[in-house]
Amino acid sequence: MKEANVQARIMMALSDVGCLIFRNNIGCLPDRAGRPVRYGVGGNGGSDLIGIAPDGKFLAIEVKTALGQPTDAQLNFIKAVQRHGGRAGIARSVSEAVEIACNGLPRGI
Numbered sequence: 001m002k003e004a005n006v007q008a009r010i011m012m013a014l015s016d017v018g019c020l021i022f023r024n025n026i027g028c029l030p031d032r033a034g035r036p037v038r039y040g041v042g043g044n045g046g047s048d049l050i051g052i053a054p055d056g057k058f059l060a061i062e063v064k065t066a067l068g069q070p071t072d073a074q075l076n077f078i079k080a081v082q083r084h085g086g087r088a089g090i091a092r093s094v095s096e097a098v099e100i101a102c103n104g105l106p107r108g109i
């Protein structure tokens with residue numbers, strides 16, 4: 001299954017368990033003058049999904065396929081969120097994402 005399909009299912013499941021969840025697109029495009037305009041939360045390495053867990057904690061989930069590997073920047077972002085009391089981790093399935101959001105048990109690190 002493609003990552004985009006896994007991500008869509010995860011977003012629906014997280015909403016069902018009470019999360020407020022958003023797709024976090026990260027990138028850079030030039031403005032009309034050619035200056036770079038960066039967008040997305042967390043810069044390089046920011047997680048695919050960000051939001052608020054059912055208990056009000058910040059939530060960041062990096063979605064990967066069964067074979068996908070996180071970058072060092074993605075791992076650093078996840079660890080930073082965890083250090084500051086948020087819930088974050090890598091999810092390869094709906095059940096892993098719900099576990100991260102609802103139980104605070106990080107996966108893949």
